[in-house]
Amino acid sequence: MLWAHDEHELERAYRVRITRAAQTDDTLRQLVDHTRQTVTLQQREAKAVPLIPVTVDHPGFTSVPDGARYPHTIQLVTDSLLPADTDEALQDSAQELFTDLTNQFGLD
Structure with missing residues (x-):
């Protein structure tokens, strides 16, 4: 109740x-x-x-290369770095990452 x-x-x-x-x-x-x-x-x-690739020439002038691609997104690029890697291995890894990125914009 x-x-x-x-x-x-x-x-x-x-x-x-x-x-x-x-x-x-x-x-x-x-x-x-x-x-x-x-x-x-x-x-x-x-x-x-879109993303536009801009290059810088030697005296500091910027330009967009002819025939470059304008992607809307950048694809993931990866590489492995080990603490014991030599300077040459690190430079090779950096070059590979650079090449993978610039290829997405059609830059050789």
Whole structure:
């Protein structure tokens, strides 16, 4: 048997929970909408602007090479470096990474 005081407390507790659930639901909707807008904006920006290779000539002038490709993303390039590698092995690794990156732009 519930007393009137207990019923009032129970009703108040339910109202508080319903209010909190509604606030949480609104906050979650706002977060999802914000995330969706951010992702959409990033996708538009990523697709709209291709990467342009710019080279620097000896006296410091910049130019875009003829026949260069303009990729929208750069593919991952990797190489392994070991602490015990010689200077020559490190230079070879650096050259391989450089070549892999420049090939994505059509630069030889």
